[in-house]
Amino acid sequence: MSDASKTMEDFSYDDVTPMPFNEPKGSLCRIAYSAEYTTVMGIIRAFLSVKEYSERALAATAAAIELNPAHYTVWSYRYDIIKNISESLESDTKRQQYIDEELEYNESVAINYPKNYQIWNYRELLIKLHPNPTPKKEFPLLEAIIIEDNKNYHTWAYRTWLVSYFNLFDEESEINFVNILLAKDIRNNSAWNFRFFLKFNNNNRKLTEEEIEKEISHVKNSISHAPQNSSSWNYLTGIYDRTGKDISELEEFCLEFGSIDDILIEDLRTNDGEDNSDDVEVIVKSVYAVELLSNIYAKEKKAKSLKALEILTEIDPIRENYWSYKRSLLA
């Protein structure tokens, strides 16, 4: 039975001489450490120097992590304690139970510090140490964090690791997870990125031509619902790049959201800044469509590409310098 839930109050440290620390002259950023920090670090430092692997040391690491979750050696020490004690247990069942409890401890820290770097790496190590890991048990934690913070970088990266490590590319759970999040927020770029990973980095197989087409029409449909969503446009061009398809196939699709007519350019110029009211008919529904048109035309229809860049200068003026850089590439 693990004592992961026990705290320092449950143990005696009478025989431990806390290792003091002091700041010499000339120090910058001198922190006025709390009394608690000084006490806990004093004990942790004593343990770290003698490398004691015990339940009371484990409790001390939890106290230290609570005060300073970014402490880079306390996490590594805690892992060594868990590894040491679990290896001394006589059966796999007991080892499994011990590490499961440590995963629970780690989970509570992860929920309190969702942006900490060390926690997820530590969790990865625990999963690797586990005699019988069940990746599905990880999902509730990941989902709990992602519901709160749907673009949490560490959590998505951990899920990506989990899928690769356990080869879960073809699990229904994964694509369903993405679909639920995208239904909730079609602009969730983390979810789009994960979808791309599942579809185009599947270690088991490559998508068939038919599946690729299905994916293209899926993302086109998403663009139609939110034409100014750069996430879905990136996904679309990402597929074309990855599969070696020719982007000029997308010309017609782009023209649904913008045009490069001479009349349009004239209109934009006469309207320029004179009328920003809501009743002005917005002829360009997506900057990204026109941007893609300029890329499509860049190879063989330079005049058209230049026109697209002229329009972009009018409708997306903050990037004026980028558009003139693109023009310079056409010269």
Place this chain on the structure above:
Amino acid sequence: MEKLPKTLRFFEEDPEYKNLAGKELAFEARKHAKYFQMCLNILPARVQTQDSNKLSLVYFSLVALDMLNEIETSIFKKPEEREETINWVYEHYMGEGFRGSLTHDLATDDHGYDPPHLPSTYFALCILSTLKDDSLTKRIDRFKIMTYLRKCQLSSGSFSSVLDIHGKPYGENDLRMCLIASSIRKMLQIDKLSDKEKGKYDIDIDSLERYIMSCISYNGGLGGNPLDEAHAGYTFCGLVALKLIGRIKQQNIDQTFSKTIQWLSRRQFWVNKYNKEEFKDNEYLDFDDLGGFNGRENKYADTCYAFWVIGSLKILEKEHIVNVQAVDYYLLNGTQHSLIGGFGKVHDDTPDPYHSALGIAALKLAESEHVKHLKDIDVQTVITSEAKEFLMGLVW
């Protein structure tokens, strides 16, 4: 309403714009200097959550003060105080690198649970060059540091931040560590060694290059690890690391990084009649973000991304594509703290040394008129160009 030049027309959509029209933007140099001085002084107990990265706290404030031309005048009252601080930095040194804080010092010989830490080694080198410490080459053994660095490199080409007690790489590895390793190598002038010496002390830059390139996502940005979502901070780390190891070929930039440049150009936030429909459904849009940069698609802007994005573009020699007046507007009117100095993460936020230093460095990289009098920042090592020149002039 005052008529704006075309490239700033998007500000007219800002409901607050009417109050701002004609308002002069100002860079609060004096207040910033005071703010960073305060940050180098005694800090409250809540900062103990950052104890292990203490050298990074020192680094951000010192580099900012150096940019502001304040190192000599406002930190050290007597010359011996500078010496004392330099000696204090060396207290963190342990032969193969530096530890993050003296609370990590276990005074043992084996460095078991008190290992050299790559980020802290980088920050220490930055601090010592900013303080123009000419004893550096005598007090540290660059070959020992490189030996440690080599052990931190993984077979993938990436790096971990420390070694565990068995001497194996421990901890998260990502493009941050790749950048830090590349910076340490550059700062110790390992790239200038003979091929024979490099064979003995250099890291494997071929596998490092492959690793970085494999982090380029389908949208052109770089993620922290291969297949992770593109993120402006990691994009900066990856591009600068490539530059530091000499693997960005100037003549191929437009082609190799065309999508990356496009992705970076899209990070600067704007709104006008052509995209304001987005406000109805996209919860990550905020007028306060006008002119600022986000780190990923459909996320809020944040001061630090101004630095990561402009810095990335600078590496690709495309920093001129950002709209500098809009950067000024976002940083000076938005995230700069006009009362106590420094910059917050977002509009009206309390400042912190990290966002404050990067806010100033972003303005400098963007060549903002408001910071003309500041020292230049070197985008590759992220210390002032003057400090870098000093460091590179040292003879080992």
